[in-house]
Amino acid sequence: MKEEDVAFSLQWGDEGTVDVILGLQWGDEGKGKIVDIVAPKYKIVSRAQGGPNAGHTIKFKNFEIVLHTIPSGICHEGTKNVIGNGVVLDAAILVFKEMNQLISKGMVTFEQIKERLFISKKTHLILPSQVMLDIISEKMKGNDKIGSTLKGISPTYQDKYGRNGLRIKDILSPDFMMKYQALKTKHDHIAKSHGYVLEDQIFTNGETFANKEEQFFKAIEVIKQLNLIDSEIFLNQTKEPMLAEGAQGTMLDIDFGSWPFVTSSNTTAGGICTGLGIAPNKIKNIFGVFKAYCTRVGSGPFPTELFNETGEILQKKGNEFGSTTGRPRRCGWLDLPALRYAIMLSGVNYLAMTKADVMNNFEQVLVCTKYRLADGTEVEMCSPDDMENVEAIYTAFEGWASCTNDDNLQKYVDFIEQTTGIPIVMVGSGPKREEIILRDYNRK
Numbered sequence: 001m002k003e004e005d006v007a008f009s010l011q012w013g014d015e016g017t018v019d020v021i022l023g024l025q026w027g028d029e030g031k032g033k034i035v036d037i038v039a040p041k042y043k044i045v046s047r048a049q050g051g052p053n054a055g056h057t058i059k060f061k062n063f064e065i066v067l068h069t070i071p072s073g074i075c076h077e078g079t080k081n082v083i084g085n086g087v088v089l090d091a092a093i094l095v096f097k098e099m100n101q102l103i104s105k106g107m108v109t110f111e112q113i114k115e116r117l118f119i120s121k122k123t124h125l126i127l128p129s130q131v132m133l134d135i136i137s138e139k140m141k142g143n144d145k146i147g148s149t150l151k152g153i154s155p156t157y158q159d160k161y162g163r164n165g166l167r168i169k170d171i172l173s174p175d176f177m178m179k180y181q182a183l184k185t186k187h188d189h190i191a192k193s194h195g196y197v198l199e200d201q202i203f204t205n206g207e208t209f210a211n212k213e214e215q216f217f218k219a220i221e222v223i224k225q226l227n228l229i230d231s232e233i234f235l236n237q238t239k240e241p242m243l244a245e246g247a248q249g250t251m252l253d254i255d256f257g258s259w260p261f262v263t264s265s266n267t268t269a270g271g272i273c274t275g276l277g278i279a280p281n282k283i284k285n286i287f288g289v290f291k292a293y294c295t296r297v298g299s300g301p302f303p304t305e306l307f308n309e310t311g312e313i314l315q316k317k318g319n320e321f322g323s324t325t326g327r328p329r330r331c332g333w334l335d336l337p338a339l340r341y342a343i344m345l346s347g348v349n350y351l352a353m354t355k356a357d358v359m360n361n362f363e364q365v366l367v368c369t370k371y372r373l374a375d376g377t378e379v380e381m382c383s384p385d386d387m388e389n390v391e392a393i394y395t396a397f398e399g400w401a402s403c404t405n406d407d408n409l410q411k412y413v414d415f416i417e418q419t420t421g422i423p424i425v426m427v428g429s430g431p432k433r434e435e436i437i438l439r440d441y442n443r444k
Helices: 003-009 031-041 091-104 110-116 128-144 153-161 168-172 176-193 209-223 231-237 269-276 309-317 336-346 384-389 407-420
Strands: 018-023 044-047 056-060 063-067 080-083 117-120 227-229 242-245 283-291 294-296 330-332 350-354 364-372 391-398 424-428 436-438
Touching (some): 018 031, 018 269, 031 056, 031 242, 031 283, 044 231, 080 231, 091 110, 110 117, 117 231, 128 153, 128 209, 168 227, 227 231, 231 269, 269 283, 283 336, 309 330, 336 384, 336 407, 350 407, 364 407, 391 407, 407 424
Parallel strands (some): 018 283, 044 080, 044 242, 117 227, 350 424
Antiparallel strands (some): 056 063, 294 330, 364 391
16 A cells, blocks of 8 residues: 555544554554554654653655654654653753664754754653663662663653652753752762762763763753743644654553553553643544564563464564664563553554564464463453463464455454454554555444
8 A cells, every 4th residue: 555545544633632642562562653654644743751762663765763752753744743741851862863863864854853843841851870870770680670771761750750850941041060960969879879880880882971971961952952842832722633652552551561560651541641731632532553463572471472483483573672672572472351451541442453464374373362360260351460370361363374365364353353342443564654454444
């Protein structure tokens, strides 16, 4: 299907409303591709939570790039891209990794970024010292580490909720350096209490603390040239159609995920409201994205994980390596109890299934339909707190040869629809933007 056919087939994008795209598994569901496909329908694309621990891969003009903080509509002319108050922002990653890659690959110019990118003044900054505290914390956990991306996400949110952090608004203050040094001193005291000195530490990429700080302050000067706004006012006063782009996945939500093996923000539809400052009644459609199978990075329960050759095939064919960390992803069969749970939390009313092509030519495909608890009870859903000790109960399906006109894939998709009660309106048939199968979009 041609790119323009995809855009014109969609019925979203009403004036004055917000449509949401969320991940329904443990992240890495392919949200970036879906956002990139539908972005031309919107005048505003926004990020509400998370930070550079996210990795949204988009393809544009035969180029591919992974965006960590910048919303996925940045390559579309006339689209405003808003980084909301709920995001935590690493200035150096934003400027020297994301912006520089976009510019060097000819995807956008710096002037176009200045026109299209808007950052909330309430967005919290990730300091070099917060990144180092994240690294120190994970070292101290030893074998009990949670699998952090080591991007400083958790320490930054801790400072935010402890009312100690620095926000984008602070870089405009004449007292910014004094505020920075005060917070850095606090972080150094924490590090020393655990036997570390911040400025003596080396970051995971081999960078010294002094180099990291230098890059941070250079990036701050670039950010000052961008549109720094009160985003909650900006977003509520606009009448233009808006798309909100979720980061990570529902099963990593700080409250409702498999705690403590979670991220540090709310990854559900509720996080969109608080992360952008918009009321729940502004949201019209909630679009959930999931893979035809499951993956997970880092530690934590994973009821359908495969420890055999099939899991290795999924990992290899699906290129299941973290777009942010490069770590191999654990792979397993599709987990419908977890999917139902995620749909319930956000009130999802449309689904997109990605990476169906990765499972081409499997003789048999399994789907977890229920869990068996320790007492033998079978349930269709449970809290992630109880996932560690459940047994997956599977239903088997015949595999499919390709994603085009294959009855076996159709049966697989129909079963998921019937089981969840939610229409699947897109099926990913490959990594490219145009490799998407559109199904009847207006079914309820």
